[in-house]
Amino acid sequence: MCILDVEASLEHFSQSKALHADTMLVVVEPYFRSLETGRRMVGLGKQLAPERLVLVANKVRDERELKAVEQLAASEGIAVAGAVPYDERLLDAERADSALLDFDPHAPAVTAIEELARELLATDGDSDGGVMPGRGALVRGAAELGRDG
Amino acid sequence: MKLAVVGKGGVGKTSISGTLARLLARRGHRVLAVDGDPNPTLALSLGVSPARMESMPALSSELVERTDEGYRLTRTLEELCASHSLQAPDGVTLLAMRPAQQAGTG
Ligand SMILES: Nc1ncnc2c1ncn2[C@@H]1O[C@H](COP(=O)(O)OP(=O)(O)OP(=O)(O)O)[C@@H](O)[C@H]1O
Ligand SMILES: [Mg+2]
Numbered sequence: 001m002c003i004l005d006v007e008a009s010l011e012h013f014s015q016s017k018a019l020h021a022d023t024m025l026v027v028v029e030p031y032f033r034s035l036e037t038g039r040r041m042v043g044l045g046k047q048l049a050p051e052r053l054v055l056v057a058n059k060v061r062d063e064r065e066l067k068a069v070e071q072l073a074a075s076e077g078i079a080v081a082g083a084v085p086y087d088e089r090l091l092d093a094e095r096a097d098s099a100l101l102d103f104d105p106h107a108p109a110v111t112a113i114e115e116l117a118r119e120l121l122a123t124d125g126d127s128d129g130g131v132m133p134g135r136g137a138l139v140r141g142a143a144e145l146g147r148d149g
Numbered sequence: 150m151k152l153a154v155v156g157k158g159g160v161g162k163t164s165i166s167g168t169l170a171r172l173l174a175r176r177g178h179r180v181l182a183v184d185g186d187p188n189p190t191l192a193l194s195l196g197v198s199p200a201r202m203e204s205m206p207a208l209s210s211e212l213v214e215r216t217d218e219g220y221r222l223t224r225t226l227e228e229l230c231a232s233h234s235l236q237a238p239d240g241v242t243l244l245a246m247r248p249a250q251q252a253g254t255g
Binding site for chain 2: 001002003004005006021022023024025026027028029033034037038041045050056058059084090094097098099100101102109110113114116117120121124
């Protein structure tokens, strides 16, 4: 199992022909700008055609904000795999130079990410055993990566 | 599962990636977390101290070559992990794809 945290810029993302991630999480905040960027990324994601392309809502403050993300998902025909609430504990953890999980294992955001993990595992169709990429794999937001667990 | 986390700057990609990696590892999965950002912050979100991060060598020029499309690995990820990864909490392996600084820029 491999998790790739890519840099924000859309350029590298769109160049990344070699991005053979089987699952792509498009993280969005429930604000107009972020939702519009999310929509563009979903479009690019569709071109890259991962087996699973899903949205994750982050920094959600209320039902109305969650609805906005669900609306984007519906209009793109994809699912919302998780919704993480706006959680001050993340900022507190950062200030304490600590990982959220170490700072407060019971933070609401942790619970939500735990649910996201469960959802991803429950809907994981991966059976290839995670092949290591060969020489020449692109890195920097464009890695072809693998390793299974 | 090969999972890419994407999104606009500052949406929370790194916070979610780091926490998700550890939670998946706690469920017994072997997890490799790859920081694809030239400004690596995934370590912190995983709970790896900056000091330990600095002890890890940057990808040297023999390991990464620049192409029009981006950086290209000259070794397999497995070979790379042997020298450029470290153990993060909960048994997550962290690989930072940080290219070596260009001469004169750092
Ligand atoms: N659910 C949340 N509630 C409150 N704050 C959050 C939440 N998720 C992330 N943050 C905060 O938002 C900021 C950006 O988060 P993070 O660094 O994870 O985003 P990113 O998408 O990786 O950013 P970049 O594009 O710069 O790599 C951080 O200060 C983080 O603590
Ligand atoms: Mg980040």
